[in-house]
Amino acid sequence: GAVVSQHPSRVICKSGTSVKIECRSLDFQATTMFWYRQFPKQSLMLMATSNEGSKATYEQGVEKDKFLINHASLTLSTLTVTSAHPEDSSFYICSARDRRKFSTDTQYFGPGTRLTVL
Amino acid sequence: DQQVKQNSPSLSVQEGRISILNCDYTNSMFDYFLWYKKYPAEGPTFLISISSIKDKNEDGRFTVFLNKSAKHLSLHIVPSQPGDSAVYFCAAHNQGGKLIFGQGTELSVKP
Numbered sequence: 001g002a003v004v005s006q007h008p009s010r011v012i013c014k015s016g017t018s019v020k021i022e023c024r025s026l027d028f029q030a031t032t033m034f035w036y037r038q039f040p041k042q043s044l045m046l047m048a049t050s051n052e053g054s055k056a057t058y059e060q061g062v063e064k065d066k067f068l069i070n071h072a073s074l075t076l077s078t079l080t081v082t083s084a085h086p087e088d089s090s091f092y093i094c095s096a097r098d099r100r101k102f103s104t105d106t107q108y109f110g111p112g113t114r115l116t117v118l
Numbered sequence: 119d120q121q122v123k124q125n126s127p128s129l130s131v132q133e134g135r136i137s138i139l140n141c142d143y144t145n146s147m148f149d150y151f152l153w154y155k156k157y158p159a160e161g162p163t164f165l166i167s168i169s170s171i172k173d174k175n176e177d178g179r180f181t182v183f184l185n186k187s188a189k190h191l192s193l194h195i196v197p198s199q200p201g202d203s204a205v206y207f208c209a210a211h212n213q214g215g216k217l218i219f220g221q222g223t224e225l226s227v228k229p
Contacts, residue, residue, distance in 0.1 A: 109161030
């Protein structure tokens with residue numbers, strides 16, 4: 001089956017530093033990747049949609065200058081949390097849509113990255 | 119504005135019995151609904167889906183029912199097994215290609 005990886009799986013950083021999270025589709029090409037954030041006991045909230053070779057589309061209320069997204073290739077998207085603060089601590093999950101498939105259930109999720117900002 | 123709601127944060131069921139997880143939505147323009155299973159510290163995995171033009175979809179022990187007039191869908195798991203214990207998310211697909219998730223229901227299947 002389709003595999004999506006995320007790196008790192010867990011990161012702890014000091015307030016004010018920037019953290020980069022990578023999302024890779026391992027055995028398929030993804031023209032579209034999505035970034036979600038999940039707070040404890042809450043829903044997955046879509047942050048942005050990332051299309052290969054173009055600028056990401058951010059959801060309302062998500063600061064694009066704080067959450068930088070780069071989708072430079074068909075298998076890699078990165079999310080950089082700039083000047084992280086404790087309120088950015090969360091579980092970040094990416095998903096990738098297989099470009100060969102057009103049904104709506106072909107959005108494959110990564111294992112997530114736990115970010116803790118001290 | 120929570121467009122997809124799972125009002126039960128948790129559900130406990132005995133092994134072998136039926137588990138019924140519920141989901142309500144507000145947007146009649148959603149064209150597809152999906153259920154995902156999620157373990158702690160892992161990403162969601164796709165379980166089953168249903169198109170808005172259908173009212174039932176079955177896959178093994180899992181059946182999803184859609185009631186469009188009530189804007190309600192449910193996931194039935196029968197018989198429930200201890201390995202089914204996880205958080206289940208309902209998601210709706212909008213015409214912009216995005217998934218809108220509910221808050222999740224934590225299912226515990228007791229032996």
